[in-house]
Amino acid sequence: MKIVKVADYEEMSRVAAELLAEQVKQKPDSVLGLATGGTPVRMYQELVELHQKEGIDFSEVKTFNLDEYYGLDKNNEQSYAYYMWDNLFSHINIKEENTHIPNGKAKDISTECASYERAIREAGGVDLQILGIGANGHIGFNEPDDNFEAVTHLVELEESTIEANARFFESIEEVPTKAISMGIKTILNAEKIILLANGESKAKALQEMISGKITPEVPASILQLHKDLTIVIDQEAGSCL
Numbered sequence: 465m466k467i468v469k470v471a472d473y474e475e476m477s478r479v480a481a482e483l484l485a486e487q488v489k490q491k492p493d494s495v496l497g498l499a500t501g502g503t504p505v506r507m508y509q510e511l512v513e514l515h516q517k518e519g520i521d522f523s524e525v526k527t528f529n530l531d532e533y534y535g536l537d538k539n540n541e542q543s544y545a546y547y548m549w550d551n552l553f554s555h556i557n558i559k560e561e562n563t564h565i566p567n568g569k570a571k572d573i574s575t576e577c578a579s580y581e582r583a584i585r586e587a588g589g590v591d592l593q594i595l596g597i598g599a600n601g602h603i604g605f606n607e608p609d610d611n612f613e614a615v616t617h618l619v620e621l622e623e624s625t626i627e628a629n630a631r632f633f634e635s636i637e638e639v640p641t642k643a644i645s646m647g648i649k650t651i652l653n654a655e656k657i658i659l660l661a662n663g664e665s666k667a668k669a670l671q672e673m674i675s676g677k678i679t680p681e682v683p684a685s686i687l688q689l690h691k692d693l694t695i696v697i698d699q700e701a702g703s704c705l
């Protein structure tokens with residue numbers, strides 16, 4: 465595991481965008497695993513700038529997002545599909561058919577999850593996966609005590625996750641209680657992983673993830689076993705290390 469300590473959110477975002485851009489330059493048909501939430505917002509803005517200024521070409525890139533709220537349509541402003549188009553896809557030259565996000569409105573969840581896994585496999589697997597981390601140590605929406613062997617599946621969100629994400633909704637009652645998420649096994653299959661964290665609310669989870677024991681109670685701790693993991697953290701997030 466490689467730990468890159470940076471000063472603040474701005475630097476974390478710049479470093480991460482440059483790593484992503486480098487991946488696309490090296491392999492123009494890269495398969496990228498993408499994350500949502502507050503953490504990567506600025507990274508996506510930096511990536512859009514790199515596309516505009518340096519001509520980073522996304523025309524052959526394929527993307528798979530980590531997760532989507534169950535029950536939200538892709539046109540719902542709180543959906544992760546909407547987030548991705550708003551923050552990134554609309555501003556770069558990616559083909560719509562090359563972008564993949566679980567369908568939160570799927571009628572048959574197990575078919576949706578199985579076909580998402582199949583699509584990742586058929587694309588050749590994820591070359592570079594971007595991750596954030598929940599304050600409770602979750603990655604994607606894999607909550608504590610979720611199964612390390614799980615692939616894409618429907619998850620029940622923890623109360624603390626619902627509370628943490630309520631800031632993006634009008635009220636906490638609007639936050640979905642379930643989500644479709646890549647499983648830990650899906651995430652670990654990525655060739656390379658970059659995990660981003662900023663702010664002191666992530667400090668404890670990061671400490672447990674990096675130097676604690678590997679346990680489903682801290683889902684991110686399993687990343688200790690990944691062969692190519694880079695963690696980019698700001699000073700506050702790294703304050704307990």
Ligand code: GLP
Pocket residue numbers: 499500501502503504530531595596597598599603604605625629
């Ligand atoms: C959310 C997402 C994760 C994200 C994490 C942290 O619930 N499902 O993919 O990494 O929690 O979110 P944030 O970046 O807003 O702190």
